[in-house]
Amino acid sequence: MKSHNAEFSPAEKSLQTLNSAVFERLEKLFRVAYIALLKIQGPFLDYEWMCCLEGKLGVDLGPTYSNRTSCKEFMVSIAEVERQKIEDELAQTNYCTIMSDGSTDVSGVENEGVYVHFARQGAYHCYFLGMVETECASASGIYSAIMESLHFNKHLTEEIQENIVGFAGDGASVNTGKLNGVIALFQGRINPSILMIQCMAHRVELGLKDAMKNVPLFSKVVELLDDIFKFYKSAKQKSELKSVFETLKLQFSMPTRVGGTRWVGHMLLAVKNMLKGYRALVFHLSKVSQIRSQSAPQSKAINFIKKLKSKSIIFFAHFLVDVISVLARLSKQLQERKGCVFQVHRQLETTLINLNKLGERDGFELRKVASSDTFEGEGLTGNTSEHDAQSARVIKGLVSCLQRRFDDLDKGIFSATKLADLNSWPTSSEDAKDFGDDCLMKLLDHFHDTLERKGVDLAAAEEEWTALKQALYKRFGRI
Structure with a gap:
């Protein structure tokens, strides 16, 4: 010994x-x-x-x-x-989902951030496994980086791989490709039943971009926001603008960048800051436009003022705040760490209802200017015909794009997640006799090999499901 x-x-x-x-x-x-x-x-x-x-x-x-x-x-x-x-906890769980996303470090090297999600004894866990350098940003490079992050001291990578039931990533084709994507490698090399779970918040971003592709007013607003942001990157212009805010006794609101890692949030902040600092912006740009010696800043300022006083652009900017605020709330809910797929159904339904309401009547922000020819004391030029036509098209297109981006949640294996949503259960046991049976069969059929390998008695699962329903209704009466 x-x-x-x-x-x-x-x-x-x-x-x-x-x-x-x-x-x-x-x-x-x-x-x-x-x-x-x-x-x-x-x-x-x-x-x-x-x-x-x-x-x-x-x-x-x-x-x-x-x-x-x-x-x-x-x-x-x-x-x-x-x-x-983390290794010790993973060793005690039977199923897990891998999540990854790419990131470039300060040296320009592509890295893959890898997380693992699993539930054990009714508690949800999410752990960061590492930031792994990728040889290339291809599917094989990303897959290799993920596998490298699964190397542990005591347990072989193959042992962890057997527990993988899902892969979560953004909607890029390098992840979702059915033939050569990362999910194809997971399914081909580990288990064909592994699910591809596209980032829910990224779906919102893509849905908004799809809906705004052919909307000229949206392009004009984005271009204006981007140009104003670049104009005030100059230390001189920024300092002068700050002085104007102080003179007008307004809270300083610096123009911000439109794009970013959280595109919906950055877009909303950029539009809000422009509208919040509208008086100061117009005042300062008017002063710059009158300085003859500064030809380049002067011409830019004249162009900015013309756009800032356009009724269609200002109306559409307010309309965007109403619309993107709805999407931003959805995006925030979808980013919650303990969020579940079944909750997305309700959250998306609420979002679509609120968007349709904006198509039927003006939102809170748009009502501030809807019946006026001025904004913050400045006269607006032109009419709202362009805004009226395009805003109606935006709502219709946005609803359609979001439904298309989330349509997989209502069919196939994802539709079975409603079992976990007690709000979808019938109120009484009489109505719940057959409830969820079809969903359970979908789950058992899809994960048949995985469940059998873990020792699950598939034949008894349906009986246990019926017994569980009876026990719950007997204890609580109505759900």
Whole structure:
């Protein structure tokens, strides 16, 4: 039999030789590194000044490990311990879903961020597995990066792969391609029953882009927002605009970029900031347009003022705030970490109802200008015929595009998720005799091999489903 000491790793044996003072210092240094980089998410430089501060306060940390190089070593050690915890939890679960998304670092290298989702004992878990550099942004490169993130110390990658039942990613063809996409590699190399789950929030973004493709007023508003943002990137123009806000006693509202990682949110913020700072923008641009010596800024300012005083553009900007606010609420709900597929049905239905209402009557923001020829004291030129025609087309197109982007949720295996939504259950047991039977059969048929491999008695599943319904209705009466 091995002695107790033989069970320790070389690192543990080395730690045993350290005297208590050094061990106490390391414990404090680890804590500083954890707070500096993980808790407050600061740069490695924060670790050095925090160590310096601890020294000024009389804490003896010593000079040896109070540098960024040591901090990096501490972070690697912390990461290894946390990753071991994830491995231990994964070992106790039967099914999991892998989620990934691409990101480019400051050096321009493409990386893949990988997460794992699973439920155990009724509790939902989501863990970050790593940011892995990809050889290329192709399906094979992404798949290889995901597999690399599944390498653990105790369990083989193949053991984790057997538990995968779904892959979640954005709607890019590199992920969704049925022949050569990432999901095709998952299904071909691991299990054909693995589901492709497209990012719900990304569907909203794509639906909005689809609906706005052939809407001239939308293009005009986006172009105006983008040009104004670039115009005020100049330190001189930004400083002058800030002074105008102070003179008019308005809260400073800097023009923001239209695009971004959260496109719906960035678009909404950009339009709101333009309308919020409208008076100051027009005032400052009017001053710039009168300065003869500045030919380039002057011509831009004249063009901006013309667009800012266009009734169609201003009306459509208010209309966009109403529409995108509805989409932004949906997007936020879909991004909730503990959200489930079955909830999307209700959330989308509510969104479509609110959008149709905007097609029938003016929204809250549009009503502010609907019956006026001025906005913030500035006269508007032109008429609203262009806005009226295009806004009606936008609502119709947006509803259609969203329905098309989410149509897979109402058919196939995803439609079976309504079993988890108690709001979809019949109110009484008499009406629930056959409820969910078809959904259960879809699930059992689709995951037949996976469930059998995990020892699930498929023949007994239908009987247990009936027993579960009876137990719930007997206990609660009505659901």
